[in-house]
Amino acid sequence: MIEFATLLERLAFTPSRNMKLALLKEYFSMAPDPDRGYALAAMAGSLSFAAAKPAMLRALAMERIDPELFTWSYDYVGDLAETVALIWRRETPDQDTPAAPGLAEVVHTLERLPKTDVPDVVREWLDACDASSRYALLKLITGSLRVGASARLAKTALAELASVAADDIEEVWHGLEAPYGPLFAWIEGKGPKPDAKDAPVFRPPMLAQPLENVDLTAFNPGEWRAEWKWDGIRVQLVSTPQGERVYTRTAEDIGKAFPDVLATMQDLGSRVVLDGELLVVQGGIVAPFAELQQRLNRKSPTASMLRDMPAGIRLYDILFEDGEDLRSLPFDIRRQRLESWFSRLNPPRMALSELIAFQNFDDLAKLRENARSEGIEGLMLKKADSPYVPGRPRGPWWKWKREPLTVDAIVMYAQRGHGKRSSFYSDYTFGLWRTVDGERELVPIGKAYSGFTDEELKFLDKWVRDHTTKRFGPVREVAHGLVLEIAFDAAQYSKRHKSGVALRFPRVARIRRDKPVEDADTLEAFIRAFL
Amino acid sequence: MEWLELKPEGLFCAPGAFYIDPLQPVAHAVITHGHSDHARPGHDLVTATPETLAIMRLRMGEDRAGQSQQALGYGDVISIGEVRLWLAPAGHVLGSAQVVMEYRGQRAVVSGDYKRALDPTCEPFEVVPCDLFVTEATFGLPVFRLPDPAHEIAKLLHDVCLFPERTHVVGCYALGKCQRLIALLRDGGYHEPLWLHGALLPMCNLYESFGIPLGDLRSATAAEKGEMRGGIVLAPPSAIADRWARRLPDPVVCLASGWMHVRQRAKAHGVELPVVISDHADWDALLETCQATGAKEIWVTHGREDALIYALGKMQIRGRALRLLGYEEEDEQAEQGASA
């Protein structure tokens, strides 16, 4: 428990991906089996308990501490598990500390422990643990453990330990279960590569390169296929004899959040692996990304969400059909297989991603710019003979995003960044003019923390420091004196912001030192232009 | 205890006509220790340990550290009017003292700031039995059961080993915390050069002049960037996440403070590695100390006095909150420094 608790604590505080990787690698190579397997399960989100309720924690704490003191402490700390972890004191502090339980011991014990015995066992464990292990333990048994590392990162760490690609781990991953003995054995060269067989495993997806600095005139239009690039999230639908899955392109299993999609696949009963875009589709119309976001934010959707925000899939590709691996076939052939599969089964909730007819790339460029409808980000160009290659090969597939929209806004607040940027004011809240009762005022419409060069960041940081009017902790309010050209992909109405609007992917396109703040855009003009 | 009064200037011993750690310039001040909220400039006569007087001269200059200075070693008794007075070690920073006063058969002890945990850089706290004990309560909540400092040092050193290509920059207060950290690092087996922000060096020199060895200390400001890679840099909390830290190769931001014990507080400051080391008594030490003095009455100068007074009440000890607003302990300043 101690090693796991130490890892948790360190992961919680470091923002750096490389540091997290190093910490994970250290942990996985030092921690014993099966503890490390359960730690991995915790990161993958497949270790969930509800063995203890907050009321039980509170009751245990009260055995050792005055209620009044507990309340003061809880008010101060703000988190029940942390309060109990910090406040806990062994009844007989002078005696030798019993050994803290291992992670696996905790998991195994709770699996078969009658509910009535839980408090006694937990009390013993708390006595045996130090404060940071108590915290990890309490978070674990109340089902509120958050690990500051994604499953993907954990798998990347394992892959680096084994000197294989992270995708190799993904290929075997979903056929395995905690505590992942065969996986660790394989990684350490003590066992064979686990066999996925009929398990609904994830297949690493093929990704496109952005179309930048590429000479389109050198391309022969006849060799290329064009599709809309949908603004949803890329998913892989997997259906095998052992079950169905919905994966994101980083191998996250999001099936629980999309039972509507899972149910459709179950009904079809067809053994396929499909590549597509997950969207919210209302009466055949793709909804704004914000609606999909709401579905993504929930571990499992409510009945009204399922009704009002039904999921839909735009199908791009087919990777497997009835056990046959189609990935080495050319795009055109796979497309035929996809179309014939589609017309045979006519699956509900799904639609084929339309192939766009075009004579030349100029036509296509016009189409791209005019396609401002909801849910389209731009175009995809795919070479007609391209096989489905995992990763992001340069050449066969291109994403051709439409030009971003822009608005000239005024910096209002700045906040320190994280990690390497913690000494810079690198997050900027910007706003537009609005007139209320004849008075002009600024109203914030969004936040940007990217898009600038290192030089520009230095300038912005200095500008913020020189023009600070107020400070609130890590946030500075600044004088209204600097215009930023903000690029964004789409605008939406939003109840969350005072201005009533929100931007998708806002970033700093240019610093407009030349532009007087009076000439920055107004909210009215913004709404007229983009909403 | 009527002969010890609370005045706007601070705690006043009427029969001796002196103040303890007064907040404003007075004719006679007895100073517990050199932190700026306790040792303020502009008094006529200052009585304190030789170490505290030296610290005051360094911090505020010869001319502002009291027109005349009276050095008093630990345990040396003097009489001021009818009051017998001596200083006892407080274990807080170099030279820190409790002020012990006897008057007409009663004894009062004003502890200033104190701690009971290990500190190789100053004399350990001495329990002085008394009738009235005046305590701080910086960590006056039972969640503050602070870990063994050696454990925190081991944690820091482990991290230094694990990330040899990065530079660990540890925020620490210039007086006390910095030198204690250095001494604990040395005790923990770390004998590499330590890189110091310019604001920390003079106080380290002063400690060494009082016979406290701190090993190889170098100026971070004068160093080549590459030299510090993989090393440990110490800097005031206000510098660790600010422009100054940009000179360091790939810094890991650490902060040495008792407040780091609570996750939200550590997270709020963007600290990557909290080092829970405090120069103040934690909850258990506060209660143990108050009890050990045998005092029937406890006054609390500053901190979270409500919980402490409540807990003392349960032990049949009468507590009173003085709420001396001028004492913002240095850890709190450190924290604000880190966020500003």
Ligand SMILES: [Zn+2]
């Ligand atoms: Zn102090």
Ligand SMILES: [Zn+2]
């Ligand atoms: Zn203080």
